[in-house]
Amino acid sequence: NAGVTQTPKFQVLKTGQSMTLQCAQDMNHNSMYWYRQDPGMGLRLIYYSASEGTTDKGEVPNGYNVSRLNKREFSLRLESAAPSQTSVYFCASSATGAAGELFFGEGSRLTVL
Amino acid sequence: AQSVTQPDIHITVSEGASLELRCNYSYGATPYLFWYVQSPGQGLQLLLKYFSGDTLVQGIKGFEAEFKRSQSSFNLRKPSVHWSDAAEYFCAVGAPMNRDDKIIFGKGTRLHILP
Numbered sequence: 459n460a461g462v463t464q465t466p467k468f469q470v471l472k473t474g475q476s477m478t479l480q481c482a483q484d485m486n487h488n489s490m491y492w493y494r495q496d497p498g499m500g501l502r503l504i505y506y507s508a509s510e511g512t513t514d515k516g517e518v519p520n521g522y523n524v525s526r527l528n529k530r531e532f533s534l535r536l537e538s539a540a541p542s543q544t545s546v547y548f549c550a551s552s553a554t555g556a557a558g559e560l561f562f563g564e565g566s567r568l569t570v571l
Numbered sequence: 572a573q574s575v576t577q578p579d580i581h582i583t584v585s586e587g588a589s590l591e592l593r594c595n596y597s598y599g600a601t602p603y604l605f606w607y608v609q610s611p612g613q614g615l616q617l618l619l620k621y622f623s624g625d626t627l628v629q630g631i632k633g634f635e636a637e638f639k640r641s642q643s644s645f646n647l648r649k650p651s652v653h654w655s656d657a658a659e660y661f662c663a664v665g666a667p668m669n670r671d672d673k674i675i676f677g678k679g680t681r682l683h684i685l686p
Contacts, residue, residue: 552672556673
């Protein structure tokens with residue numbers, strides 16, 4: 459079982475470049491999430507999606523956009539990357555939203571120069 | 572909106588000693604409460620969760636946590652730590668009354684184990 463798969467695992471960008479982080483889950487979960495992890499800051503919620511076709515802002519949505527393409531896939535886009543977006547990004551999914559266990563991907567390490 | 576605070580950034584204990592990691596939340600009702608662990612270079616794994624009922628919950632790896640409504644706390648405990656418990660621990664909260672799926676994490680507590 460693949461669980462939650464994120465791509466790419468590593469990426470280096472220059473300031474102003476754009477990129478999309480892809481996330482797919484094969485557990486038929488309704489809810490999906492994007493978090494960023496920075497030293498001393500824990501995991502901060504960027505965006506989440508309760509179901510296909512719906513997305514909501516989390517704690518730190520500025521500079522990001524998301525797409526819930528279908529039930530399996532939830533992508534995160536950086537339109538114009540900034541050094542402050544250097545981070546490790548985690549995608550997660552849950553069968554029962556805020557009441558459920560989060561299943562995490564392995565993370566994507568993004569560096570913006 | 573819900574929030575969660577982990578007051579201790581780092582905790583150091585000796586192997587075999589007992590452990591308590593603190594978590595305080597802010598929410599107008601009983602939230603969904605979780606503890607996750609992230610071992611070095613690893614992903615995040617759920618240790619335990621609390622929704623309602625018995626306020627002492629048992630989790631994996633010998634961990635337990637106690638929900639105290641009067642103190643808005645959900646502290647994680649282990650009677651005797653092992654060197655393999657060295658990791659970062661995150662408390663998280665979901666809000667059942669908000670009718671949304673938001674799950675917020677604390678900033679984490681890094682646990683160091685002395686041999």
